[in-house]
Amino acid sequence: MVRPGGRSARVQASVHAAVRELEAEVGRDALTVPMVAQRAGVTPSTIYRRWGDLQELLSDVAVERLRPETPPEDHGDLASDLTAWAEQFLDEMASPSGRAYVRDALLGDPDGGNAGQCSAYAADQVQVILARALDRGEGAPDVETVMDGVVAPLMYRILFRPSGLDAAYARRLVTELLNSSGGGQ
Amino acid sequence: MVRPGGRSARVQASVHAAVRELEAEVGRDALTVPMVAQRAGVTPSTIYRRWGDLQELLSDVAVERLRPETPPEDHGDLASDLTAWAEQFLDEMASPSGRAYVRDALLGDPDGGNAGQCSAYAADQVQVILARALDRGEGAPDVETVMDGVVAPLMYRILFRPSGLDAAYARRLVTELLNSSGGGQ
Incomplete structure (x- = not known):
C-alpha cells in the first residue's frame, strides 16, 4: 500500500526512525506523539491521521523490529537447523526488548494484523x-x-509462564516434535 | 495481601465492580480513572495510589474475569474431559471479550504477574x-x-494466528497429545 520512495514511505521511515531513536534516548514509556512528530519533522496530526494513536504506531514499529534480518543458518540437517533456530528465537523473544516488542505488536491492533505479521x-x-x-x-x-509444537509453546511461556525457560527447553521441544512426526530421521 | 472484608478489600471490590459496569455501559476504550473513581465512590488518587494507572487496573479486572467459576466437567474419561475443556477454553478465550481480557491481562504488568495468573x-x-x-x-x-500440547497452541493462535481456529482443531490437539503421550489409552 505504501509506494517505496513516495512521500508516504518517507514519512513512515522518518517517523519509525524517530520512535527508535527516542525509545533509546528517553525510554518507551516517556514517548508522546508530539515528541515523535518533532523529531521526525512532521506535524502531530500527520501521525494521528496515519496511525490513530501512539499505541498503534508503537505496534507498527515493534513489528518492523521483529522482522528477521537473515534466513536461518544452515547447519546441514533438519534437527540441527530447527534446534539452532528455536534457541535463537527464544533468546530474542524472551529478552527484555523482544518481550516489549511482542507486547507492543499484540497491543496495537484489535484485529491482529500486526500480531499475525509476527x-x-x-x-x-x-x-x-x-x-x-x-x-x-x-x-x-x-x-x-x-x-504448534515449537513456536507456540515458546511464545506462550514467554508471555504467560516465563519461569524456567531455557535453551534446553527449546531443544527438547524440537526433539520431541521430530520424534513424534517422524521427520528428521 | 488483601484482608477479606477489610477496607482494602472493599475498595478493590467497588472499583472492580465500577470497571465492569462502565465497560458494559460506555465500552472499555472510553474508561477513565476519574470516571471509575466517581462510580466506585473513591477518589481518583486512591486508584492511582493502588493501581498506578488505568492499564494496570484493567489488567487486574481482566484476570478476575478470566478466573474459572467451576471445575471442569466430569465426562467419565480423560480424553472426553480434556476435549470438552479444550473446546470450552477455546470458545471463551477466542470470543471478543475473552481476547480483550487476555490482552488486558498481558498489558498490565511488565513483570507478568497477571499473565502468570491466567x-x-x-x-x-x-x-x-x-x-x-x-x-x-x-x-x-x-x-x-x-x-505445551494443548493450551499453548490454542492461546498462541488466538493471539497471533486466529484464522481457521475451530473446535475440530482443539479436539485434534488433544487426540494427538494423548496418542503421543500414551495417556488416555
Whole structure:
C-alpha cells in the first residue's frame, strides 16, 4: 500500500526512525506523539491521521523490529537447523526488548494484523528450514506442526509462564516434535 | 495481601465492580480513572495510589474475569474431559471479550504477574482433569505436557494466528497429545 520512495514511505521511515531513536534516548514509556512528530519533522496530526494513536504506531514499529534480518543458518540437517533456530528465537523473544516488542505488536491492533505479521515472520523462517530439509531428501513435518509444537509453546511461556525457560527447553521441544512426526530421521 | 472484608478489600471490590459496569455501559476504550473513581465512590488518587494507572487496573479486572467459576466437567474419561475443556477454553478465550481480557491481562504488568495468573488458572483446571484420570486408574500426561500440547497452541493462535481456529482443531490437539503421550489409552 505504501509506494517505496513516495512521500508516504518517507514519512513512515522518518517517523519509525524517530520512535527508535527516542525509545533509546528517553525510554518507551516517556514517548508522546508530539515528541515523535518533532523529531521526525512532521506535524502531530500527520501521525494521528496515519496511525490513530501512539499505541498503534508503537505496534507498527515493534513489528518492523521483529522482522528477521537473515534466513536461518544452515547447519546441514533438519534437527540441527530447527534446534539452532528455536534457541535463537527464544533468546530474542524472551529478552527484555523482544518481550516489549511482542507486547507492543499484540497491543496495537484489535484485529491482529500486526500480531499475525509476527507469527508470519516465524512461519516463514520455519518454512525455509523445512524446504531445505526436503531438498536434502530428509523427511520434514509441515509448518503448522512446527508452529504448534515449537513456536507456540515458546511464545506462550514467554508471555504467560516465563519461569524456567531455557535453551534446553527449546531443544527438547524440537526433539520431541521430530520424534513424534517422524521427520528428521 | 488483601484482608477479606477489610477496607482494602472493599475498595478493590467497588472499583472492580465500577470497571465492569462502565465497560458494559460506555465500552472499555472510553474508561477513565476519574470516571471509575466517581462510580466506585473513591477518589481518583486512591486508584492511582493502588493501581498506578488505568492499564494496570484493567489488567487486574481482566484476570478476575478470566478466573474459572467451576471445575471442569466430569465426562467419565480423560480424553472426553480434556476435549470438552479444550473446546470450552477455546470458545471463551477466542470470543471478543475473552481476547480483550487476555490482552488486558498481558498489558498490565511488565513483570507478568497477571499473565502468570491466567496461565495458572488454565493449569489448575488441567490438573483437576489429570488427577481425576489418575484416580480412575487411567494413564495421564503431566500438566506441563498438556500446557505445551494443548493450551499453548490454542492461546498462541488466538493471539497471533486466529484464522481457521475451530473446535475440530482443539479436539485434534488433544487426540494427538494423548496418542503421543500414551495417556488416555
